[in-house]
Amino acid sequence: MFKKTAGEKLIDLLIEWGVDHIYGMPGDSINSIIEPLRKKQDKIKFIQVRHEEAGALAAAAYAKLTGKLGVCMAIAGPGAIHLLNGLYDAKLDKVPVLAITGQIESDLIGTDFFQEVNLERMFDDVAVYNQRIMSAEQLPAVVNQAIRTAYTKKGVAVLTVPDDIPRFEVEAEARITSSLVVKQEILPSTENLQQAKEVLENAESPVILAGKGVHGVRETLLAFAEHIAAPIVLTLPGKGAIPDEHPYCLGGLGLIGTKAAYEAMQETDTLIMIGTSYPFTGFLPKKAKTIHIDIDPAQIGKRYPVDVGLAGEAGKTLEWLSQHVSRNDNRTFLERSQERMQKWWDRLNRQEDDESVPIKPQRVIHALRQVAHDDAVLSVDVGNVTVWVARHFRMTNQQFIISSWLATLGCGLPGAIAGKIAYPKKQVFAICGDGGFAMTMADFVTAVKYDLPIIVIVLNNHKIAMIKFEQEVMGNIEFGTDLFNPNFADYANICGGVGYRVEKPEELLPALQKAVQQNKPCIIDVIVDAQEAPMPAKITFAQAAGYSKHMFKELFEEGKLDLPGS
Incomplete structure (x- = not known):
C-alpha cells in the first residue's frame, strides 16, 4: 500500500x-x-x-x-x-x-x-x-x-x-483526528439580559457604539437602533457595518470621527457598546450608564467601566433586547443628532468640492466613490489616508479592511492582492499613502504576475504626513518626515501594469474611469497637498496650543518673526 x-x-x-x-x-x-x-x-x-x-x-x-x-x-x-x-x-x-x-x-x-x-x-x-x-x-x-x-x-x-x-513517510499508526471546527450560538445569561433591559427602559438619550462584532447583523442592529431611538457611532473596524449615510449613522469617533458623534457621546445618558473593545476612552462619555455586548467575556469592562455586561453574539443578543425592551417613542435626541450629522455632511461636501492645486486628498476619495461599485473591496493603508477614507468614503455595501489594532504601514497593497484572490469578480482598490505603499511596493509585481487587476491609489505628498501633523500638534517642528519618491505611475508601467499620474483636479476622475476599465493592475499616482492636516472633528485646547507653539518655533527658526526692538 x-x-x-x-x-x-x-x-x-x-x-x-x-x-x-x-x-x-x-x-x-x-x-x-x-x-x-x-x-x-x-x-x-x-x-x-x-x-x-x-x-x-x-x-x-x-x-x-x-x-x-x-x-x-x-x-x-x-x-x-x-x-x-x-x-x-x-x-x-x-x-x-x-x-x-x-x-x-x-x-x-x-x-x-x-x-x-x-x-x-x-x-x-x-x-x-x-x-x-x-x-x-x-x-x-x-x-x-x-x-x-x-x-x-x-x-x-x-x-x-x-x-x-x-x-519521512507517515506510518499507519499515526494518530487520526478530524479536520473540522464546530460552531456554537452564544446568548448572555437571563440575569444579565434583564439588567440590560432595566437600563434601556430608563434611557432617554441612548447611543450605540458598534464595532467589528456587528458585521453581518446589519438589519438586526438597525432594528434595535430604531426600537430604542439610538443613533449609531461606528469604530474604524466597524465601518461598513451599516451604510454611512443611513439616517441612524453618525460616522466614526475620535481623531478620525465626526463632530456629530463627538457631541452625541458628550450628551448621552446610556451607552451601548456592541462588538468592540474601543481603546480611545477619552472620547467616551464621562457619565453614562453603559451596557457592553461582546462574544468574548474577557473584553467586557476591559478598557471602560460598564454597568451591565452581556457575553454573547451581537445578533442573538440584539434580537432578545428588541423583543423585550419597550419601544422608545422619544425621538428628540435622535433627531438632534441627525440634524448635526447633516451639517457634517455639508461640511465634507465643501471640502470635497475644493478645486485647488495641489489636489486636496478629500477630493480623491470623492472621485473614488464615483467609480467604486456597491460591492467593491477597499484595502486601506495606515496614516492620513485612513482619516480621508474613514470620513469621506460613504460606504454602502463595500468591504473595508485595514490594519486596525497594529496599524502597520504597508498593509494596503497586500490586502488588495488578497481581496482580488478572494473575490476575483469584484473591484478591488488599495488606497495608500506614499509612505505606506513604498514599504511593500515590490509586491505590485505579484499582482502583475498572477493577473490580479487591482487598482492602487497613492496619495503622494512626499511626506509621512500623519507624523508631521503629530509632531506639530506636540508643538515641535517637523523632522524626518520628508520622502523622496519615484514616479509611481512610471513604476507601474515598468512592472507590466498601467500607471496614471494625476496632478490636477480635472485629471482625477478620468484616470479612475480608465483604471477601472483596465484588465491589468493599475497605479494612480495622485499628487496631493502635504499641508492638508487631518484635523479632528473637535479640537482640544491642548491640540490648538501645541499647533500654535509649533508655528512660533518655525517662525523663530526661519527668522520671519519681527520682535520689538529687533
Whole structure:
C-alpha cells in the first residue's frame, strides 16, 4: 500500500480544510513541502510573494475579508522572521491565520547551525498555537489541532517543520483526528439580559457604539437602533457595518470621527457598546450608564467601566433586547443628532468640492466613490489616508479592511492582492499613502504576475504626513518626515501594469474611469497637498496650543518673526 510522506499529508490536510492558496517564498528548508504543493496546484495555489511580510499581511487580510483561514509559508531563519509583522496584525485584529515555517534538520537543532533561530520562542507571543513538528506520525494530528485552534480562538497558529520531517513517510499508526471546527450560538445569561433591559427602559438619550462584532447583523442592529431611538457611532473596524449615510449613522469617533458623534457621546445618558473593545476612552462619555455586548467575556469592562455586561453574539443578543425592551417613542435626541450629522455632511461636501492645486486628498476619495461599485473591496493603508477614507468614503455595501489594532504601514497593497484572490469578480482598490505603499511596493509585481487587476491609489505628498501633523500638534517642528519618491505611475508601467499620474483636479476622475476599465493592475499616482492636516472633528485646547507653539518655533527658526526692538 502506498504511503504518503509527511509533506504530502500536510498539503492534503490543508485541502481538506478548504485552503485553496498559500502566500510564501520557496527556499531550502521548505523545499520538501513545496514539491508536494507543486503537484497539487489544481487544488491549492502557491502565490509567490516578493517579501514574506507581504505574504503574512495578505493572509491576514484574506481572513478579515472572508472569515476563512489565511495561510502563509516561509523558510527558517530570515523568512520566518519576516512573517512576524503580518502575523501580529492577524493576532491583534483577531483573525485565523496559519503560518508554516521551515527549520533546520532535526538532528542539527541546538548546534547553532546556519540560519538556526529559536522559532518556538520567537512565535510564542504572537500565536494561539505554536508547535514544532517532531515526527511524521505526529504531523496529521498537530495540523488539525493548529487549524482548529486558529479558528476557535481567532488567532495565529504556527507550525515549525524541520527540513527532514516532510520527507519521512507517515506510518499507519499515526494518530487520526478530524479536520473540522464546530460552531456554537452564544446568548448572555437571563440575569444579565434583564439588567440590560432595566437600563434601556430608563434611557432617554441612548447611543450605540458598534464595532467589528456587528458585521453581518446589519438589519438586526438597525432594528434595535430604531426600537430604542439610538443613533449609531461606528469604530474604524466597524465601518461598513451599516451604510454611512443611513439616517441612524453618525460616522466614526475620535481623531478620525465626526463632530456629530463627538457631541452625541458628550450628551448621552446610556451607552451601548456592541462588538468592540474601543481603546480611545477619552472620547467616551464621562457619565453614562453603559451596557457592553461582546462574544468574548474577557473584553467586557476591559478598557471602560460598564454597568451591565452581556457575553454573547451581537445578533442573538440584539434580537432578545428588541423583543423585550419597550419601544422608545422619544425621538428628540435622535433627531438632534441627525440634524448635526447633516451639517457634517455639508461640511465634507465643501471640502470635497475644493478645486485647488495641489489636489486636496478629500477630493480623491470623492472621485473614488464615483467609480467604486456597491460591492467593491477597499484595502486601506495606515496614516492620513485612513482619516480621508474613514470620513469621506460613504460606504454602502463595500468591504473595508485595514490594519486596525497594529496599524502597520504597508498593509494596503497586500490586502488588495488578497481581496482580488478572494473575490476575483469584484473591484478591488488599495488606497495608500506614499509612505505606506513604498514599504511593500515590490509586491505590485505579484499582482502583475498572477493577473490580479487591482487598482492602487497613492496619495503622494512626499511626506509621512500623519507624523508631521503629530509632531506639530506636540508643538515641535517637523523632522524626518520628508520622502523622496519615484514616479509611481512610471513604476507601474515598468512592472507590466498601467500607471496614471494625476496632478490636477480635472485629471482625477478620468484616470479612475480608465483604471477601472483596465484588465491589468493599475497605479494612480495622485499628487496631493502635504499641508492638508487631518484635523479632528473637535479640537482640544491642548491640540490648538501645541499647533500654535509649533508655528512660533518655525517662525523663530526661519527668522520671519519681527520682535520689538529687533
